[in-house]
Amino acid sequence: MNQGMLDFTGVDVQKDIGVHAADAEMTPAEQFEYWKTLPGSRQILRAVYRHTARYGRRYIRTGRQVSVRLIWHLVRDEVNGVRKRCEQRGLDMRKWKGYSLNNSLTSSVSRHIMDRRPEWEGIFEVRKLKNDID
Numbered sequence: 001m002n003q004g005m006l007d008f009t010g011v012d013v014q015k016d017i018g019v020h021a022a023d024a025e026m027t028p029a030e031q032f033e034y035w036k037t038l039p040g041s042r043q044i045l046r047a048v049y050r051h052t053a054r055y056g057r058r059y060i061r062t063g064r065q066v067s068v069r070l071i072w073h074l075v076r077d078e079v080n081g082v083r084k085r086c087e088q089r090g091l092d093m094r095k096w097k098g099y100s101l102n103n104s105l106t107s108s109v110s111r112h113i114m115d116r117r118p119e120w121e122g123i124f125e126v127r128k129l130k131n132d133i134d
Helices: 029-038 039-062 070-090 103-116
Strands: none
Touching: 029 039, 029 103, 039 070, 039 103, 070 103
């Protein structure tokens, strides 16, 4: 396997319940915490970190932010390529838990990354959450 590629070996092929099946009453942060428990989310987060690292070097050097949506779409494109290759081999990747990139997760993903990589604090522009206290 090429370095940087999403790794689907050993993935438990089950119906993807993803965030869509989560309780509609869940906050985006709760949806993110739920999504992180799914097997595919680790692969997705690794890809997000990998893509962010390219822009992280630029951010440290110049202070120029990057859109988390750009990162999300780059990862989505990567996953779609893997999905197509799987389909050509007769595998249905939609059944794999956590391999969906729900746009409602981008806010939590950006905060997750900046919380864990202090040198990237501010790399993504984030809005205040409804529950934030001034």
